Structure formats: structure tokens, C-alpha cells
Amino acid sequence: MRKSILGIILLLCMILTSCSSTKPFVEGFAADPCLPLEDKLVMGGGIKVSFDYPEMYFDASLFLDRYIELIEGAEDYVIITTFLGSSCEGLEELYDAIAGKAASGVPVYMIIDGVSSYDMTASASFMTPLYFLRESGVHLIEYNPLSIFNVVNPSTLLVREHRKLVVVDGQWAVLGGMNMNYISMGADNIDLQRDSMYVFNSPSLASCLVDEFVSIWNESSVEKIDRDDFEDKAAEEGEITGYLFNQGPGGHADMASMYSSLFSSAREEIVMLPYLAFLDDNMYESLKTAQDRGVEVTMYLPIDSREYVQGALFYDYHNLVEAGFNVYIEYAGEETGLSLLHQKLAVVDGRYTVIGSSNINYRSMTLSHEIALVVDSEEFAAASLDQVEDIKKNMAPLDEETALKLKEEKGSWPMYLFSYFGG
Secondary structure, eight states: OHHHHHHHHHHHHHHHTTTOOOGGGTSSGGGOTTSOHHHHHHHTTOEEEEEOOOEEEOOHHHHHHHHHHHHHTOSSOEEEEESSBOBOGGGHHHHHHHHHHHHTTOOEEEEEETTGGGOOSGGGGTOBOGGGGGGGTOEEEEESOOSHHHHHSGGGTTOOBOOOEEEETTTEEEEESOOBSIIIIIOSSTTSOBOOEEEEEOHHHHHHHHHHHHHHHHHHOSSOOOGGGSOOOOOOOOSEEEEEEEESTTOOOOHHHHHHHHHHHOSSEEEEEOTTOOOOHHHHHHHHHHHHTTOEEEEEEOOOSSHHHHHHHHHHHHHHHHTTOEEEEOOOBTTTTBOOBOOOEEEETTTEEEEESOOSSHHHHHTSBEEEEEEEOHHHHHHHHHHHHHHHTTOEEOOHHHHHHHHHHHOOHHHHHHHHHHO
16 A cells, blocks of 8 residues: 555656656757857856856855845845745844835835745744735735645646845845745754855846746736836946856756756866755766766765655665765764755866755756856855865765665655655
8 A cells, every 4th residue: 555655656746747857967968078068058048147256155144144234225126036935033133124125115026935834844943924024015925835726736736936046226146045044044053054145246147037036926926017127237247257047937047957068068076065966867877977087076965854854865875876976974963063054066177166046956957946056267166165175074975885774774765755856
């Protein structure tokens, strides 16, 4: 009976994802090592933007202060998208600033994913839903809320708005991996995740983010907005070039093409912090093809303190080791004093750095709305690798014997299947 139920779940997942594909990892222009990388990034939906060196935040409390400062300084408009959005005592000042700005007459538009009220992290014990912001004039909608409609149309269940971004006045653009909830920014103890956010003074990047925001808002809300209502600032050429991938309605950006382009063009090394690293066969093949060319592939893996997530991760981690990748692992929990490492990062050949919301897994490639920025800067890559070295101090190499033992003792196939499609 148990196998039958699991089989039905698997079949449903296959049906729901039948229109999605990770084929760009192994075929087409993105997998062609002979094409120039910059051309492949543009062909895969990347929008070329420029900016000066951004502000980098790996401390959530410092980012929270900066976030509040940006909101309080807004004069024209504020745009916010987050996967998990809720309030708690540690975030009251942020939401007071957002509500106050809307009440003063500055347009504030905010999209939260429909699973925000069903948070399964420690935030669930502290969170307050954000509907109260509407009382101050904030235009707030939920993307794809869980409803009777979703039960009737199950193909919508797995499609989530996973992006985290902020635009202020067409000048400031913010993106990264932090949600707007207790564990991302509001906690003051071990519950506070380790993550990253980046603040760009870039009208060109801000304009691209507004374009996508307007598209998904008008798809999801009966209250329509006009792109012309969000004035762009005059854009000057920045010192750094980037390629923005906004995977969602209104665009053709594709995360699979982006990562495939980078992997197929790599010549020396690929370094990754892949939170929830559930790779499929095409992704493995892409990385192993790079490895066969002499590229060193290294992954730094976190372990979630939640047992059901551990069951999923430990079930699969041995595959990364058996593929021949350099794999390092840590444990997040009270015993070590380490909070969960939620950061998403990839650095290729010490030059190209991927930041944003996208995990390096099947779900982010095919199901979720994601945002990622490929930063073409050796200076930025070096700073990112320095931060990885600090993280590495709390990690140890994972060998095949240990990985298989963890799978046998703690691995869970049902949890792996759930996390592969829904994590």
C-alpha cells in the first residue's frame, strides 16, 4: 500500500513537470563549449546590464538596517517580491517603515508567495501574516495562493514565486537569498540563517526588475498596473557587466540554460554553494563533462537541522561524491553553534559569479520563478571565494563511505521525492 501511494505521488509529480525540462544542460547552444559564453548567456534569456561594485551583505542584521534605510529614503516608489513574507518582533521596524512610506503617499507594491502563511521553518512559531500592510495603503498580493482552484487544477501546485528582490525609485536594486521572515532577518539567535543579499546602485538593473514585476503583477492581480507609472532613472554605464536572468512570466530567461552555459564554458574550476542540491541526470552529465575536460568541481553543502530535510539530503548526497566532485559538508545545529547556510552561489573560473534566489537543483531549473545575476568581475568573484573559504572552515570532506552510511542511517526516499519536486 505504501509503495502504491508513493507511486501515485511520483506519477503526479511527473505529470506536473512534463512540460519542464533540463535538456539545455546536455543539448543545444548552452551545452556547446565552442560558442562564446557571453553569446550563450544572452541567447538563454540573460539581459545585459551594467553596475558599479555592489554592497555585499552576509550579516542579516546589517542588511536589515540597510533595507530600512532604503525604504525610508524612497521618494517615487517601492517594489518588493519575496518567497516567504511574514512579520515578527525583530521585523517590526521594517514593516513600520514600509507601512509608513505607503501611508505618506509613496506607491508600495509587494508580492509574496502563497505559501507564506504555511511556513514550515522556525518562523512558523513567530510569524504574523502581512495582510495588515494593506491598511496603510500597501498594494499586497499573494502569488498562486493555496485554494480550492489549485485542488481542481493541480498543475499549479508546484509553481512558486521564489524570487527575492527590491527596487526603490528606479535607482536601487536589491536581490539575493533572504526571505522577509523570522529566520532570514528577524531572529537574534541560532535560528537566524546565514545568507546573502546584494544592493546595487544601478538604474539599468532596476529597470529590468520593474519590467518583470509588472508582468507577474498583472498576471496575478485584478488590480492592473502600468509600466509607465514606474519612472526609470537615466542609466550611466557601470564598471561591471552582468547578465540578469529573471525566470518567470513575461520573459524567456531560463536557469537551466544559464548554468549550462557556465558549466560548458568552464576551463578551470566550478565552485558552488548549492542549497538543496537535488540534481537530475542532465545536470550531472553537464558537470561531469566539464570534469572530463579537467575542470575541478567543488560543492560546499549545508545540512538543515530539520530531520525531514536531513532525510532528503542524506538520501542523495552520496551521488555527488560518487560523481567525483569535491564535496564538503557541515552540520547546522545547536551542537556546533552554526545556523543554517541558506546562501546560493556559484563561481566559475574565478571570474563569473552567480548570485540570487536560484538553487542548483531540478526545482529551480524547471518549476519556480527565480532570479539570478551572473556578475562578470574577477574582483567580485575573489570576494565571493574569500567568503566561501570562511564557510569552509566549518566543513569537512565527505567521502563515499560516510555518504553511504548517512544514507542508510538517516536517508529517506519519500522526503527526497518531496524535496526534489517541492523543496
